[in-house]
Amino acid sequence: MIGGLELKSPLCLAPLAGVTTLAVREFFALHGAGLTHTEMVSCAGLVRDNAKTFDMLKVSEHESQVIVQLFGNDDALVADGAEVVMKRGGRFSAFGVNMACPMPKITRNGSGSALMKKPDIAAKMVKGLKTLGLPVWVKIRKFEKPDDTLCFVDVLVSAGADNVCIHGRTPGQRYEGVADRMILAEAAGRFPGLISASGDVKTCADIEEYLSYGCVAVMLARGTLSNPFLFEEWTGRVRTQEERLNELLAFSHRAEELEGTHRAVVALKRFAGSVLRFAHGSAELRHRAMTASGLEELREILKRG
C-alpha cells in the first residue's frame, strides 16, 4: 500500500505535460509502471466544459492505477474540477495536485509552484479533495531552505495528503541543474511512508538510491524517454534489441489507433532515438527517424534498426 493505493511496483510514471497521453501511459502500464499519471489537467478547463481538457481524462483498461493530476489556483476551483472528473466517471485511483510546475504560464495566475508560497490555500485544496473519497497525492518542488520544504510537507500531510512527491529542484531551477537527493532523504526520514521522489531518475541505481532513503515511490520522468524500458530493467528484465524494436512498432499501431497519426508520430519519435541508439548505423538511422515525416517512414526505419 502506497499513498492509499495498492501498487504492484513502487515505480510510477510521472506526470509529463504533452507526453503522458493515453497511448504513452498505456505503454508504460504494460511495461512495468506500478502507477501512471495523466498530464496536468486544468480545473478551469474542466469547469468550462473544455473538450480538449476532457480528452485528457480517457483511461486505458491496461492502467491498473492511474492518478488524474489537477491544477488550479484556488481550492474551490480545484474541488469543482475534481467533481467534474467524478461526474464524468473517470476511472481514477487518486487525485493528484500539481504544486510543482514552475512555468510562468501556470504560476502567473497562482497555480503550480506558486502554491508553495500559499500554504493556506494548498491545505484547503487537499482538505477539499479529501472529502471526495479518493486518496490525494501532491507534487511539489524543494524550497531553497530544507526546513521550508519540511514545513510545507507538514502542512500538506496535516491537511490529509496521502503522498507528497518532492522534485529535488527549486522552481527557480526549472528543469536544469542536478536534482537534490538529500532533501528527499530528510523528508522521507521525517515523514515515513509518505514521500515519493522525483528528479534525475535515469538508471536502476538512481531508483535504488531513492528507495534506500525510505521514499515509498519513485517517479520516472525524462528517464523514460531516454530509456522506455527502464521500468522493466529495474525488475531484472532486459529485452533484446529485436524485442525493443517490436515493442515500439506495436506501440506505433496502438498510438495511431488511440490518438491518430500525428500524435503517434510525435510520441514514436520521442522513443525511437533511444532505442535506435543500439542499432547498427545508429547515427544515420536516428537522424532519419528524427526527420521522418510520417508514421510509415518511421516504421520502416524501426524495422531496419
Ligand SMILES: Cc1cc2nc3c(=O)[nH]c(=O)nc-3n(C[C@H](O)[C@H](O)[C@H](O)COP(=O)(O)O)c2cc1C
Ligand atoms: C516535458 C515535461 C512535462 C512535465 N509536466 C509535468 C506535469 O504536468 N506535472 C508535474 O507535476 N510535473 C511535470 N513535469 C515534471 C516531472 O514530472 C518531473 O518531476 C521532472 O521532470 C523531474 O524528473 P526528471 O529529472 O527525472 O525528469 C514535467 C517535466 C517535463 C520534462
